[in-house]
Amino acid sequence: MSAPNDAATWVGELDRLGPLRDLRVDPAFRAARLLVTVGGTPQGQVTVPLRGGRATIAELRSALITLGSPERVAPAPVAGDPVTVVIATRDRPESLARCLRAVLASDHPALSVVVVDNDPPDELTRDAVAAAGSPRVRYVREPRRGASVGRNRGLAEARTEIVAFTDDDTEVDPAWASRIAGAFAADPELACVSGPVLAARLGSPEERAADVALAWNKGFTPRRFTLAEPPADSPIFPFAPGLFGIGANLAVRSGAARAVGGFDEAMGPGTPTHGGEDCEFLVRMILAGNVLGYAPGAYLWHHHRPDQAALRKQMEGYAVGLGSFLAKVALSPQGRSVALRRLPAAVARLRHISDREAGAGVAMPADADQTRNRGLLNGPRAYLRSRRAVRRAGGAVPPLVGPARAGTTAPHKILATGGHPAVTPALPHVTGGYPAAVPARPQGTGRHPTVAPPRPQGTGGHPAAAPGPQDTGGYRAVPARTGGPYGAGPARRG
16 A cells, blocks of 8 residues: 555654664554664654554555665764754744753763853743753843844854854654764864754645645755765756755864854844845855755754645745845856856746645645745845845844955866866855854864764664554654644654
8 A cells, every 4th residue: 555645744763773663653643654763773654544544554564664774874973072952943942942951962972052042032942041951051142133143143152163053843762963073073174064954743734735845854865065076966956955054964173154144134034035145145155165064864854834824834935045045146246147057947947846735735836836936026125125134233244255355266266167176165254243253173183072882783772662542553752742732753663
């Protein structure tokens, strides 16, 4: 029996090194999407049909075969380098509290958290931070609104080399921070790391439509991106929205992020552009000569919009954000000259996005194409208006391409020729009031701690959790999965 295309879907996690048992969940679910791990390291996702909320061992085994042998999965590296987690938020205290519970459940030994409260209308966010009751969490009030403003403030407040960003509507895996640190320790050249963003719930049609349309999960294969080695699967590189990851699951070396000027405060949630800030930041990091990485082990769960109005608003906002990003590229002489050569491929990419949204399910707005086109057209005007306001306020609006250091090849010339000469990072050009970037750590000097050994297999390195209210056949619920129409969320095999 094949799984229904648009049916209430239970989200869970199954470790292949544990005993396989029947899966039993609420009968309202007609399918189950399982993140399959090997000793806690993700291998892939499978979707299995449910009859009366049940899938048999045979059905589960049949689905697992499609992923190949678990012996081929290398354990994700972990390390204990100090990590600061920045959460920029505004007026969502309940969501923030859920996010904080997950972050504080981390297995990382040296984790600190900065919650930036942007233009708060009340004290509820401060109260949520206080209720977390952890000395590792610091509350910062930021008078200006905007996710980019909040992230930049968190970057300025951080005192660690590694700074990880997430949003208040996520729940990170307990090993998330350790694996981010492990990715940086395993590859000292990395300046930025992203990871999978997985749907926390797929109970409502809107959640399922958002999951397909947004396509935030970039798979479970490690990747490395550099200007000198364009990926073969991206003809519009490096101007590929979403290729490098999204702001909900992003970590940087603080010096590299400060050197390129941080996030563009004219872009993102809380501004007229509504989005585009993470895409623009990552493209700017690449154009500055940095190395970016994708670490599948550093995954988290995202709570998609559960209703039609919220989904429509989100999709329109992302379209405006994309239009804003394209406007910034067009305003950059170097960026514009390179982007024009990729115009045919960019048009094909937009058609692909349109087709993906069209097949996202019954909950997608009927006028999705018109909404997207309207957003794309409104984006340039929104960015120009927002940029003027941010500059008047003294905020950060870093250029897409900074000045190249003497004796190096300009990024746009490398892109134009497809050459592979070494590119050195651009000089710091717009710091937005941040202190000068700390120097990169020398390679081969022992300043990087040894990558920690993989966590004990079979348990994912975490203690077993008590079973939830449902008899899930040995599956256990990730913390804080309560409420909602079905009451079930991502689960991990116990």
